[in-house]
Every structure is written in C-alpha cells, then in structure tokens.
Amino acid sequence: xxxxxxxxxxxxxxxxxxxxxxxxxxxxxxxxxxxxxxxxxxxxxxxxxxxxxxxxxxxxxxxxxxxxxxxxxxxxxxxxxxxxxxxxxxxxxxxxxxxxxxxxxxxxxxxxxxxxxxxxxxxxxxxxxxxxxxxxxxxxxxxxxxxxxxxxxxxxxxxxxxxxxxxxxxxxxxxxxxxxxxxxxxxxxxxxxxxxxxxxxxxxxxxxxxxxxxxxxxxxxxxxxxxxxxxxxxxxxxxxxxxxxxxxxxxxxxxxxxxxxxxxxxxxxxxxxxxxxxxxxxxxxxxxxxxxxxxxxxxxxxxxxxxxxxxxx
Amino acid sequence: xxxxxxxxxxxxxxxxxxxxxxxxxxxxxxxxxxxxxxxxxxxxxxxxxxxxxxxxxxxxxxxxxxxxxxxxxxxxxxxxxxxxxxxxxxxxxxxxxxxxxxxxxxxxxxxxxxx
Numbered sequence: 001x002x003x004x005x006x007x008x009x010x011x012x013x014x015x016x017x018x019x020x021x022x023x024x025x026x027x028x029x030x031x032x033x034x035x036x037x038x039x040x041x042x043x044x045x046x047x048x049x050x051x052x053x054x055x056x057x058x059x060x061x062x063x064x065x066x067x068x069x070x071x072x073x074x075x076x077x078x079x080x081x082x083x084x085x086x087x088x089x090x091x092x093x094x095x096x097x098x099x100x101x102x103x104x105x106x107x108x109x110x111x112x113x114x115x116x117x118x119x120x121x122x123x124x125x126x127x128x129x130x131x132x133x134x135x136x137x138x139x140x141x142x143x144x145x146x147x148x149x150x151x152x153x154x155x156x157x158x159x160x161x162x163x164x165x166x167x168x169x170x171x172x173x174x175x176x177x178x179x180x181x182x183x184x185x186x187x188x189x190x191x192x193x194x195x196x197x198x199x200x201x202x203x204x205x206x207x208x209x210x211x212x213x214x215x216x217x218x219x220x221x222x223x224x225x226x227x228x229x230x231x232x233x234x235x236x237x238x239x240x241x242x243x244x245x246x247x248x249x250x251x252x253x254x255x256x257x258x259x260x261x262x263x264x265x266x267x268x269x270x271x272x273x274x275x276x277x278x279x280x281x282x283x284x285x286x287x288x289x290x291x292x293x294x295x296x297x298x299x300x301x302x303x304x305x306x307x308x309x310x311x312x313x
Numbered sequence: 314x315x316x317x318x319x320x321x322x323x324x325x326x327x328x329x330x331x332x333x334x335x336x337x338x339x340x341x342x343x344x345x346x347x348x349x350x351x352x353x354x355x356x357x358x359x360x361x362x363x364x365x366x367x368x369x370x371x372x373x374x375x376x377x378x379x380x381x382x383x384x385x386x387x388x389x390x391x392x393x394x395x396x397x398x399x400x401x402x403x404x405x406x407x408x409x410x411x412x413x414x415x416x417x418x419x420x421x422x423x424x425x426x427x428x
Contacts (some may be wrong), residue, residue, distance in 0.1 A: 215345065234395050
C-alpha cells in the first residue's frame with residue numbers, strides 16, 4: 001500500500017537491504033534494516049507512537065497535556081512528530097553536546113528544548129527529567145528507559161517484519177541504548193525461532209561521560225534483561241565512523257554513526273563465531289543529522305577526537 | 314573408550330603446560346576508577362583468566378576491589394568488562410580465558426544510546 005491517511009501510518013515496514021559485501025566471511029550474508037526510512041528519520045518513531053498510544057488508552061494523556069522526555073534527539077524528534085499531530089505539547093531534556101541538527105529538528109517540530117550538562121551525558125538528561133517530573137505533576141513523563149511500550153513497539157513491529165522478510169535469520173545485531181530494540185526484537189525472534197542469537201553493540205559511554213563521579217552513578221535501563229542477549233561488543237568512535245564510511249562507500253547507504261557501530265559489532269561477531277549463515281543488523285537512523293560532524297569528510301583522527309566530546313550515538 | 318583415554322591424557326598434561334606460561338595482558342582503567350589505580354589509564358598484569366587478572370589488579374591496588382566485585386562476590390553490577398571489545402558476561406564471565414596480548418577493558422555502565 002502506498003497511499004496513507006497520515007504520516008504516522010508510514011512508521012515501520014522499513015526495507016531490508018543486502019550488504020553482504022561487508023561480511024568478513026564469504027559464507028555469511030548480512031542484511032541491513034534501514035530504520036532511517038521512518039518519517040521522523042529513525043527507529044524511535046516506532047516507540048514514540050507506541051508510548052503515546054498506550055498512554056492514551058490508559059487515559060494518562062489528554063489533549064493539551066505536555067509530554068516530558070530525556071532524549072539525545074531521536075526519541076525527541078519522533079515524539080515531536082506524534083505530539084504535533086495528536087495535540088500535545090512536548091518538552092525535551094537534551095544533553096547540550098548532541099549534534100546541532102538534532103536540536104534544530106526538535107525546534108522546527110515545535111518541541112521546547114531544555115539543555116542538560118554535556119559532560120553528564122544521557123545520565124544527566126535522565127536525572128534532570130526525573131527531577132522536573134517529580135516537582136511538577138502536570139508533566140506526562142513517558143520515560144523510554146522504563147516504559148514497556150518501548151520494547152513492545154519492536155516486539156509487535158520490527159521483530160515480525162524481520163522474520164517475515166528474512167526467515168533464514170541466524171543472528172540479530174543492534175545498538176544498545178535504552179535496550180528497547182534488542183529486548184523487543186530479541187524476545188519475538190527467540191519465541192518464534194529459538195536458535196537465533198541476539199548481539200548488542202554499545203558505545204563506550206562510561207568512558208565518554210566525563211562527569212561520572214563514582215560507580216554508583218551507573219545506570220541500567222529498567223527494561224533491560226541481559227538474558228535476552230547472547231553477545232555484547234563495545235564499539236569505539238573510530239570503529240563506528242569507519243563502519244559508517246564503509247556503509248556509504250561500499251553499499252551506498254547514508255546512515256548515522258551508531259549504524260556504523262552496529263555494522264562493526266556484526267562483522268566482529270561474524271569473524272569470531274560464524275562460517276556460514278545470515279545476520280540482520282539494524283541501522284537506527286540516516287546520516288542527515290550528522291553532516292556537521294565531518295563523519296564522511298574530515299580526517300579520521302579529527303572526527304574521532306570530536307566524537308569523544310560530542311554525543312553522536 | 315579410546316576417546317575417554319585421550320580425554321584423561323589431555324587432563325593430565327594440558328594444565329601443566331598452561332601453568333608454565335603466565336599471561337601478561339593490558340587492563341584499561343576507566344577515568345572514574347583511576348584514583349584507585351595511582352592515576353594510571355592502563356596497567357599490565359598477569360592472569361590466565363579475567364578472574365585472575367582481577368586478583369592481580371586488587372593485589373596491586375586494594376582500593377579498587379569494591380568497584381570490581383559486588384557484595385555477592387560476583388562482578389559489580391555497574392561494571393562492564395570486555396576482552397578485546399567483547400563483554401565477558403556473554404563469554405565465560407570471570408572464567409573467560411586470556412591470551413598474551415589481549416586487552417581487558419573496564420567500563421562503568423551508564424545510560425548511552427541515541428535516546
């Protein structure tokens with residue numbers, strides 16, 4: 001179907017594209033799920049819509065309410081799109097060191113943006129949002145890290161799409177942030193094809209967050225369940241940007257920096273454990289929001305240095 | 314029967330060979346734990362498993378122990394440990410074996426991701 005009543009109906013059903021030219025083993029195929037094709041530009045459109053729908057059903061959201069959410073950009077942009085069409089106001093707590101394009105997009109969609117200290121990373125944005133929500137009960141705090149609608153959007157949408165388009169899947173690989181993608185897709189795939197392996201790729205956030213005072217400032221998303229995973233790999237800025245460049249140069253896919261990280265994690269898992277089979281890797285967003293980072297144009301060392309200070313994940 | 318015999322011989326000889334080769338690995342210390350490691354970002358210690366590397370690290374820097382090991386004797390819940398970029402919770406945990414030249418990276422668990 002190519003005719004829709006609303007832009008929100010175009011969320012999901014993203015394409016799966018063969019990128020086996022990036023596979024380190026000739027017997028292993030890789031397919032990329034292009035979540036950047038969602039209308040707000042990322043996989044987060046799915047969870048934004050689901051969180052709002054479930055809150056509406058529970059009568060926790062009414063027209064005119066203000067939604068509050070900590071986000072480094074993508075969830076905020078998805079929520080801004082949904083909020084605009086459903087009649088809600090939106091306030092996003094955004095770490096001040098995210099790429100300029102993310103802030104611009106939030107603002108043109110009409111979100112109120114409050115900046116949190118960059119050196120505290122996403123932890124700082126979460127803390128600030130929690131404080132505001134505790135002080136003012138008129139805000140509707142959806143809290144993607146602890147909201148079951150986040151993994152549910154992937155359990156009901158992303159997971160079934162992947163299995164339908166790629167029934168031969170052996171491994172699913174995706175970035176780890178809130179863990180919603182991995183939990184939702186992982187549970188769906190394991191229920192329907194138990195032998196599928198679920199592999200997470202994460203940024204070295206604990207090193208990049210300069211304001212971390214001690215380990216007790218640590219954070220594990222309430223929706224995270226380690227039992228769903230079979231492997232987890234850390235992808236540093238250099239490997240992430242190299243992966244992003246390989247996607248463009250070898251596959252013609254213009255994707256964001258965390259997509260490059262996911263590709264690095266997938267190729268590493270393949271090289272370590274596989275000789276044949278099929279891997280699906282999820283690319284969360286397109287490259288548009290990262291043009292100012294120089295990810296494709298600047299000297300690699302320069303971009304890597306910048307990426308240790310700016311939140312591109 | 315033959316397989317059993319090979320297994321027995323393997324058990325007798327393999328550990329003796331391994332014990333003769335102490336393994337030196339690099340351990341990357343995160344910023345938040347450097348105060349407990351004389352300010353060092355990277356330390357070279359011996360150990361055939363991650364658990365043994367932790368023991369060596371704690372012997373060298375006793376103050377780091379409560380940040381590595383939790384109350385239950387397992388890994389601290391806000392610590393992630395990687396061998397050559399792979400999280401040991403999904404390998405053999407503290408029993409994960411090491412080879413010379415491996416890098417062990419310790420990172421605190423914080424919120425990340427394109428949220």
